Amino acid sequence: MSIDLKTIKHISKLARISVDEQRAEKLAGDLNSIFDFIEKLNELKTDNVEPLTSIAETTLKLRSDEVKSKNIREQIIKNSPEDNEDYFVVPKVIE
Amino acid sequence: MSDITKQSLTELVENIKNKKLSSTDVTKAFIDRSEKSEELNAYITNDFTSAIDKAKKFDQKPNLDLKLPGIPMAVKDLFCTKNIKTTAGSKILNNFVPTYESTVTENIWNEGAILLGKLNCDEFAMGSSNETSFFGNVQNPIDKNLVPGGSSGGSASAVAGQLTPITIGTDTGGSIRQPASFTGIVGLKPTYGSCSRYGIVAFASSLDQAGPMAQNVKDCALLHEVISSYDPKDSTSINFKRNHFSKELTNNIKGKKIGIPKEYRVDGMPKEIEDLWQKGIQYIKDCGAETIDISLPNTSYALPTYYIVAPAEASSNLARYDGVKYGFRAKGENLIDMYEKTRSEGFGAEVQRRIMIGTYVLSSGYYDAYYLKAQKVRKLIKNDFDEAYKKVDAILTPSTPSSAFKIGEKTNDPVSMYLNDIFTVPVNLAGLPGISIPAGHDSNGYPLGLQIIGKAFDEQNILNIAYAMEEKINFKNKITDWWIK
Numbered sequence: 001m002s003i004d005l006k007t008i009k010h011i012s013k014l015a016r017i018s019v020d021e022q023r024a025e026k027l028a029g030d031l032n033s034i035f036d037f038i039e040k041l042n043e044l045k046t047d048n049v050e051p052l053t054s055i056a057e058t059t060l061k062l063r064s065d066e067v068k069s070k071n072i073r074e075q076i077i078k079n080s081p082e083d084n085e086d087y088f089v090v091p092k093v094i095e
Numbered sequence: 096m097s098d099i100t101k102q103s104l105t106e107l108v109e110n111i112k113n114k115k116l117s118s119t120d121v122t123k124a125f126i127d128r129s130e131k132s133e134e135l136n137a138y139i140t141n142d143f144t145s146a147i148d149k150a151k152k153f154d155q156k157p158n159l160d161l162k163l164p165g166i167p168m169a170v171k172d173l174f175c176t177k178n179i180k181t182t183a184g185s186k187i188l189n190n191f192v193p194t195y196e197s198t199v200t201e202n203i204w205n206e207g208a209i210l211l212g213k214l215n216c217d218e219f220a221m222g223s224s225n226e227t228s229f230f231g232n233v234q235n236p237i238d239k240n241l242v243p244g245g246s247s248g249g250s251a252s253a254v255a256g257q258l259t260p261i262t263i264g265t266d267t268g269g270s271i272r273q274p275a276s277f278t279g280i281v282g283l284k285p286t287y288g289s290c291s292r293y294g295i296v297a298f299a300s301s302l303d304q305a306g307p308m309a310q311n312v313k314d315c316a317l318l319h320e321v322i323s324s325y326d327p328k329d330s331t332s333i334n335f336k337r338n339h340f341s342k343e344l345t346n347n348i349k350g351k352k353i354g355i356p357k358e359y360r361v362d363g364m365p366k367e368i369e370d371l372w373q374k375g376i377q378y379i380k381d382c383g384a385e386t387i388d389i390s391l392p393n394t395s396y397a398l399p400t401y402y403i404v405a406p407a408e409a410s411s412n413l414a415r416y417d418g419v420k421y422g423f424r425a426k427g428e429n430l431i432d433m434y435e436k437t438r439s440e441g442f443g444a445e446v447q448r449r450i451m452i453g454t455y456v457l458s459s460g461y462y463d464a465y466y467l468k469a470q471k472v473r474k475l476i477k478n479d480f481d482e483a484y485k486k487v488d489a490i491l492t493p494s495t496p497s498s499a500f501k502i503g504e505k506t507n508d509p510v511s512m513y514l515n516d517i518f519t520v521p522v523n524l525a526g527l528p529g530i531s532i533p534a535g536h537d538s539n540g541y542p543l544g545l546q547i548i549g550k551a552f553d554e555q556n557i558l559n560i561a562y563a564m565e566e567k568i569n570f571k572n573k574i575t576d577w578w579i580k
Contacts, residue, residue: 003455015410015454016417017447018435030448030509031455037510038399041468044475051470052477055301055526056288056331063327075194079421088419091430 003031099124100257104166104314107260111157111164118157118165122150122209125167129211129258134578135234137253139172140180141212149209161207162321169259171250172213173220174200174305175294179210183296184218184228184246187416187423187441197294198326199263199305206321211259215249218443219413220270220298222246223515224505227445232502235278236574237541241499244274244515247308251278254308255572261309261318265295267302268401269495269519272531275308276494276544279533279572281315281561282308284519286551287526288333291326299408300331302401302523312532312562317341319554338555346563349383353547353560354487358394359518361496367537368493375491375534375545378567384560387487391479396472397521398513403456403469404524409446410453416441448509477525484550489557492518494531494544518546528554532561533570540573 008028012019019027073086082089099121102110110116126143146167153165175181175193182188196204204210217227225233225248233248235241236256243252247264251274254262264271266284275282283306290305297303307318320341325334355376360369376386418424418437425440427433442450456465483490496517505512522529528551531544545564549557 007455008451011451011455011458014458015450016414016431016434016438017442017450018432018439027448027451031451033508033510034402034448034452034513037513038402038465040399041396041403041472044393044396044472046468046471046475049471049474051467052474053470054331055477056333058331058333060330061327072194076420078194079191081418081422081424090419091427091433093430 003028003035100128102260103310104260104317107166108164111166112159118150118153118209119147121165122146122167125211125259131579132256132258135236135252135256135258136231137215137233137249137256137258138169138212139182139184139215139230139249142179142210143212146209146211153207153209158207162317163203163206163208165207165209166260167209167211168203168261169211169214169253170200170262171216171247171264173216173265173296174263175296176200176210176213179213181213181296182230183220184216184230185442185446186229187437188296189229189423191421193294195294198291198324198328199295199322202322202324203263214253214262217246217248218446219296219409220246220265220267221409221445221449223269223273223512224500225249226502226506227443229443234578235499236578237278237499239577240502241541242277242502244277244499246270247274250308251275251280251282254278254280254310255574261307261314263305263318263322264308265303265305266523267298267405268523269516271306271308272494272519272529272544272546273515275531276533276542277499279542279570280308280310281312281530281532282306283315283319283530283554283558284522284528285319285323285554286528288331289323289528289552289554291324291329291332293326293328297412299405300412301408302405312558312565313341313344315530316344316558335552340555340558343555344562345559346382346566348560348563351384351489351560352487353379353384353386354389354483354490355386356389356391356394356483356490356492358391359492361517364496368496368543371535371543371545372493375564378564379491381567382563386491389483389487389490391483391521393472393475393479394521397476397524398517400469400472400476400524401520402452402513403465404473406449406453407457407466408453410450410457413446413450473524476521480525480527488550489560490548492546492548494518494546498537498539498541498543522548527551528557530557530561532565532568533572534564534568535570536573542572
């Protein structure tokens with residue numbers, strides 16, 4: 001199989017990573033060699049194999065819905081690249 | 096006091112308990128050596144000033160019942176440390192100061208240890224050479240221009256170079272065991288669910304485990320005893336009875352059955368690695384244990400499986416880095432443009448590559464062909480181990496298919512870089528514990544490691560086997576201090 005530039009552009013949109021032409025070409029090359037290597041899995045017949053979805057063979061535990069951290073608004077805001085009083089600031093989304 | 100940094104953790108703890116050394120003596124000695132070792136680039140952030148304050152405070156009122164009384168240590172910069180910058184080796188977290196502490200590091204401080212600083216690693220733990228770090232590559236104390244391995248490269252370099260007596264790393268596909276092998280130290284990847292993942296910057300959540308790295312097996316056992324705990328804050332943390340690993344450590348492994356998997360004899364493996372493995376088999380026999388030839392038929396499918404599962408989980412985990420709530424933000428014309436530029440400028444090439452792989456295998460129309468297929472093969476790989484453990488107590492393999500390579504040697508060929516983890520990746524896929532111990536040198540004098548893989552939750556057994564072998568191997572790391580002027 002071959003991953004072309006159009007596919008790279010599509011994946012980069014999905015991944016929200018902007019990629020210029022030069023990077024896209026490099027990525028296409030890298031991904032093709034990685035997928036050539038991954039294709040080896042097709043040698044195996046797995047029709048009747050149950051997928052392993054979790055290595056810890058336990059069901060997730062339920063817990064009561066309690067607030068454990070109180071008054072941490074300031075701490076949460078502290079690391080934001082841009083904030084205004086109690087809000088995160090992002091580029092304008094409404095014209 | 097120049098020999099303080101040469102002492103093992105066990106010796107340091109004993110000397111502090113006997114009051115032959117104070118925490119301040121020990122902390123100052125490691126800081127002094129760390130400051131002279133800038134060329135290794137093992138640290139991303141240091142916390143030396145407050146480390147000395149904490150050591151002095153400890154000495155005023157020493158609690159000698161603790162397991163790590165006043166012991167200074169640096170940790171991989173993938174563990175969130177409260178009020179101390181945590182970068183995961185990435186530009187995108189270059190200004191991130193956590194407001195909370197990871198459970199594993201919390202356990203360590205609760206036992207009396209003191210933070211020296213945060214150690215370099217591959218960006219988001221994605222790499223096998225520490226060359227993907229935004230903060231530059233790390234030198235291997237064994238030889239200039241040699242990679243220390245990765246992703247816990249700074250951790251391995253810092254222990255081998257005696258910048259810290261012990262450390263913790265994380266291991267998703269070999270990130271503790273491979274650098275331990277490359278630098279001549281001991282590294283344990285615990286059973287999945289043994290150490291809490293709370294507060295560890297996530298890479299691939301079904302594979303990630305924290306683990307100890309140390310100069311010897313006993314130190315490793317002691318540190319593991321401290322970090323392994325049940326934690327309700329990690330939904331996959333498992334509640335089981337944990338051993339007192341260091342107290343229960345024994346070199347009596349008589350009658351143990353150790354499997355030797357034929358599939359680990361891979362094409363193109365250097366003769367030196369094969370010879371080392373044979374030596375390991377002899378050591379096992381010398382210890383009174385028995386070796387049995389076994390088969391793990393799906394071994395060659397482990398790496399391709401890993402390179403679907405790990406990037407898929409990574410692409411999902413790393414979706415949170417959007418430049419809004421924390422971390423780096425690039426300027427954009429609108430919201431989407433800001434996201435795309437932030438992630439393009441904030442993530443390095445390898446991380447972007449893996450996000451792209453993961454996004455692709457999870458994208459509409461490809462999920463069944465890749466991700467579901469990989470989960471099925473993962474089951475087959477786990478079944479192989481389950482089958483083998485009906486006959487044997489543990490498995491012995493080489494840790495890596497080669498010794499440490501040169502900086503820059505593999506950076507242009509991702510697949511050849513990935514092949515480094517061929518012997519370590521199956522262990523993560525099956526959720527098992529594995530330990531790498533230094534076992535010999537190649538013709539260049541570079542260290543080589545052997546890996547012992549255990550049954551789930553059987554860390555005590557592989558620690559015991561490692562302990563017994565360590566005594567027979569009598570490994571001496573060749574550290575010349577070339578970087579100290």
